[in-house]
Amino acid sequence: MDKALQHAASTIDAALLARVVKGDQQAFSQLYDHSSVLLFSLAVRILGNHEEAADLVQDVYLEIWRKVSRYDIGRGTPDAWLVTLTKSRAIDRLRAKGTQGSRAINPPETTTAVQVTDPDPIPLGTQADQDLRSAVGAALAGLPQAQQQAIELAYYGGLSYGEIAAQLNQPLWTVKTRIKLGMTKLQAALKQWQNEGSPQ
Amino acid sequence: MKHEELEESVPLYAAGALDRVERQALEAHLLSGCASCHSTLKDYQSIAALLPLALSPSKPPRSLKAKIMAERSPEPIPAQSVPSDPARSSLDPGDWMDHLFPPEAPVQSAALPWALGVGLLLIVAVGGYFVWDVWTQRSSDIAKIQQLEAALLEKSTKLAGVDREVGDQTKALADLRNELQQRAHEAAETKERLAQRETDLEETRTQLIQRSGGRTVETPQDEFATLLRIPNVNAISLIGSDIAKQATGFLLYDSRIQKVWLYSVNLPECPTGTTYQLWAIQDKPVSIGTFRVDTGETTHLLVKKVLNFTLAKTFGVSLEPSGGRSQPTEPMYLLSRS
Secondary structure (H helix, E strand, C coil), X not given: CCHHHHHHHCCCCHHHHHHHHCCCHHHHHHHHHHHXXXXXXXXXXXXXXXXXXXXXXXXXXXXXXXXXHHCCHHHCCHHHHHHHHHHHXXXXXXXXXXXXXXXXXXXXXXXXXXXXXXXXXCCCCCHHHHHHHHHHHHXXXXXXXXXXXXXXXXXXXXXXXXXXXXXXXXXXHHHHHHHHHHHHHHHHHHHHHHHCCCCC | CCHXXXXXXXXHHHHXXXXXXXXXXXXXXXXXXXXXXXXXXXXXXXXXXXXXXXXXXXXXXXXXXXXHHHHCCCCCCCHHHCCCCCCCCCCCCCCHHHHHCCCCCCCCCCHHHHHHHHHHHHHHHHHHHHHHHHHHHHHHHHHHHHHHHHHHHHHHHHHHHHHHHHHHHHHHHHHHHHHHHHHHHHHHHHHHHHHHXXXXXXXHHHHHHHHCCCCCCCCHHHHHHHHHCCCCCEEEEEEECHHHCCCEEEEEEECCCCEEEEEXXXXXCCCCCEEEEEEEECCCEEEEEEECCCCCCCEEEEEEECCCCCCCCXXXXXXXXXXXXXXXXXXXXXXXXX
């Protein structure tokens, strides 16, 4: 992905993270407000449980606070760092539970109840954030079902392509190709979205 | 794994789909400084980081923020003092950026340059030794190959020499065989000519018989000539004694027909009232027959029918009174060689 797309894909301002690095508690609070929904959604999707997800997200933010000084904008967007950290911790926890196979296939808990019963609306971010969400959703939905399934089993289930092949009873190379093709199509679709004039 | 294989595994790495071994292989490759794979991974990691945006958003519990804010330490830990957690997986999500994009700031540990230097030196030393060992082994192998090639060339030369000798001998053998065939052919032709001559002789003899009115005309000389061609006839040579040194004789004996031929040459003329007598001497002399040599006669052929005397060892001719005697009374003129 080129830098323009990376910039467009970032929902968190790098300057905000820079303030956090300096120990700005207000900035850390804003960082939480900007990213917690995304990270919590990811944790719920992987762990399939709100309480565990909340516990995990708490650990992740504490780790962010401790290690934020190591972050360098030149190495990746703030979103990438936070998402990758959260995903990794969630997968570790999932593996520790030994239930990654079933969790990956089962659909995650719906958030409908939370949305309905919670009087506070979910922050949707800027229009650019919403456009980006739509673009990613469209790109993922545009993949063939088999490719989408293979990517989600790997990404959210923490399964290797060998484990996915065994679970789906498919040849190794088939699963490998599905993931590779899927990732490549996602990259192409998002680049096209960027080139067609996404909000900067 | 080859670079192409590793680069192809980058999208799977970003999606988290590689197993532990493959993941570690790619990480080692990335840490070796492959800029191409670094760039590719950065792109795919950015894509992977966007995937959660497609999820239905879930709002965390309201109390969570307060707990986090309460439990965090007063200040973020400076980068230099962030401890590493050895119990974590090889490439944590927060660490992958550090792994793949090392900070440009001065290295954190003063011992690191020394360790890197020593490590590099060790690698160079091991690599140099390996190259030297391979080169030495290769030189030794080349020398062995050259020796084998020289030995092979020598053997080939010898083999070529042996081949030439065998070829020469084969040619000589073929020449001998041809010559032998030629001789056999000539012998066959000679035999054929001889048979033709005998046929001609037989025809001539038949014509003579017809001209003589059916009587068989066979002179002693003819019979003697025929005897010479019969292989079963015994031939005995006689020489003259002191009283007839010029005389010689030749005796033929055919046991099948019990017949003797004596051909004498240069025997003295028989005086009146005498005759030559031929003796076969075994235990004692046995008379075979008598003959005369008249004036002017230098040769004489005696043909006699006799009994079997194959045991006779000696033959002789003596001059006896006319009519002959039962035992020799005079010295021998001719005597066979013992």
